[in-house]
Amino acid sequence: MxxxxxxxxxxxxxxxxxxxxxxxxxxxxxxxxxxxxxxxxxxxxxxxxNSPIPEPNPGFSTRWMTRMEKVENRKNRLILGTTISVISIATLLLLSSVGIQIRAGIAYFPQLMLEMITLVAKWIIFLNQLRDIVSPLFRVGMKLISPVWLYTLGFSLSGITGAWMLSLIKSRTIQRELHS
Ligand SMILES: [Zn+2]
Known part of the structure; x- marks a missing residue:
């Protein structure tokens, strides 16, 4: 052959x-x-x-995932905590300034009280809506949203609310001046 x-x-x-x-x-x-x-x-x-496709050691990947999750959770808590703190402090400051206004205008107390209740109700609705927006964002993926964006969101919301409240107080003061 x-x-x-x-x-x-x-x-x-x-x-x-x-x-x-x-x-x-x-x-x-x-x-x-x-x-x-x-x-x-x-x-x-x-x-x-004898050359199987290289796979990562299951122990290693599990350990890595757990560690990453821990870091992520800590970061999420920190960002959430800071954002809530910033909004809360801004709210408290603004509410206390409104409170001073109320004490000064004790004659308008019932009217102001009503306004205050409306304001608080609006705030509760607003915060609920905010939570509905923010919490899915946290769940969907912190990796996609940079913390800077959340800080910006927190500060701008506080700023907008502050401006709105100040204009409210100002218009009330002007009204009072016109009446007297
Ligand atoms: Zn041969």
């Missing part, structure tokens, strides 16, 4: 019957070219069989 036939058998890893197999073994002993080819194909096959 010709050398080329053996070469084809080796390269295509052909299924051989007993006679063919014996022929090949005989040829391999005589032909160094086929011998090295046979060896090379076996080494390649062996290499593929």
């Amino acid at each position: 010709k050398h080329q036939q053996y070469e084809t058998w080796i390269l295509l890893d052909t299924e051989l019957d007993q006679d063919q197999h014996r022929d090949l073994q005989v040829h391999l002993k005589q032909c160094s070219q086929c011998q090295s080819l046979h060896l090379a194909t076996h080494q390649i096959a062996h290499l593929f069989k």
Whole structure:
């Protein structure tokens, strides 16, 4: 049999019957070219069989995930806490300034009280809406929202509310001046 036939058998890893197999073994002993080819194909096959797709150690990835979650949770709590604190402080300051205004205008007390209740009710509705907006944002993914954005949101909301309250107080003062 010709050398080329053996070469084809080796390269295509052909299924051989007993006679063919014996022929090949005989040829391999005589032909160094086929011998090295046979060896090379076996080494390649062996290499593929023994090289599984590298996967990260499950212990390692679990540890890493847990650690990342811990860091994320701590960061989320910090941002949420800071934002709530900023809004609360701003609210308290503004409410106390409104309170002083109330004490000064004791004659208008029932009217102001009504206004105050309306204001608080509005605030509760506003904060509820804010929570409905903010909490899904926290859940959906802190990675997408930079903390800077949350700070900006907190400060701008406080600022807008402050401006609104100040204009309210101012209009009341002007009204009082006009009445007196
Ligand atoms: Zn050969």
